[in-house]
Amino acid sequence: MGRARRGRRCRVVGAAVFLVVGALAASACGSAEPPSLFASGKVSVGAKNDQPGTGVVHTYKFSGFDITVAQQVLKAVGVEPDFGIVPSEDRGAVLVEKKKDLVVATFSITVDRMKELDFAGPYASTYQGIMVRKNDHRIRRPDDLFGKRVCTWPGTTSATTLQGPEYSRIAVYERPDASSCIDDLKVKKVADAVSTDQMILYGFTQENPDLRVVPDITYGSANHYGIAMAKGHRADCLKLRDALRDYVRSNDWSHDFATSLWSVPKADPRWETDYKPRVETIDALSCRDQPRT
Structure with missing residues (x-):
């Protein structure tokens, strides 16, 4: 009879310990969740x-x-x-x-x-497009880019899109950033066009009135x-x-x-x-x- 009581007591104590450990573990797991990004305001x-x-x-x-x-x-x-x-x-x-x-x-x-x-x-x-010098009217449709030098920059979907085999006849090259590509475009012997999303290109023309977006040339699916x-x-x-x-x-x-x-x-x-x-x-x-x- 005494052994039976001790056995039950041990099982009760063991269950209590299990519940405490489980609660601590759950609490620890909960605290591992990252706080809200907005917590500090x-x-x-x-x-x-x-x-x-x-x-x-x-x-x-x-x-x-x-x-x-x-x-x-x-x-x-x-x-x-x-x-x-x-x-x-x-x-x-x-x-x-x-x-x-x-x-x-x-x-x-x-x-x-x-x-x-x-x-x-x-x-x-927006869709990916093409920007050229304002007075350059050689590029009106996608085929007109064959053999032309087109500048993009790394880390963009634009650079990835123009690496596709269907654009192998375009001489795509990368510069470190957008400003570098625009500088190249303004030097006639360096670049014929700059390619990235049309929305971004239109923004560039606001501070560069000597450049323009070719409205009828777009690539790929919407970004x-x-x-x-x-x-x-x-x-x-x-x-x-x-x-x-x-x-x-x-x-x-x-x-x-x-x-x-x-x-x-x-x-x-x-x-x-x-x-x-x-x-x-x-x-x-x-x-x-x-x-x-």
Whole structure:
């Protein structure tokens, strides 16, 4: 009888210890989850500094549509952005390495990038295009680029697209950044054209009136720009997604786009249809490991 009681008591004590250890383990696991990016009320945001209209720095101040989108959406979730420069090729790395909380830098949402990062977006969509010197009318259609020197820069979907076999007759080459490509284009013997997303190209023409976008040349599928963050902050991502939905539905999106990228409405009467994202697309691409089909 005594042994039976001791046995039951040992089992009860053992069960209690198991519950305590389990609770501690659960608590430890819970504390391992990363805190909200918005906990301090301020987030570091990687942005471009050499893309007029989308992301540029003049007299130490950031401006452009990327910047306005970040300010509007973060304001809606009660957070203040602290902008810093990030080159195209480093946009993913600064998030994975925790050097930036967010990146808003005409960063296209792709299937491969969604495996490593979360995106809230798109906040704008555009196709890849071509920019030439204003008085150069040799390039009117895609075939006219055969044998021509076209400049791109690393870390962009534009550089990847033009590496396809169907473009092997185009002499594509890379420079370190957008500014270098534009400098090359202005020197007639160096480059015949610059290629990246049309939205970005139109921004370049705003500060370079001697350049123009060829409207009828586009490549590939649409590029959808998103607000990027490292994996592990899905709740924060969903808050940004919801704020972005409201922003796109409002009149503010069109006003802000036309203010930052005035060259687009000037050239394209269908600009809202061409560049403004649909809410359905935002839902399909935001805060997911792969696009919703």
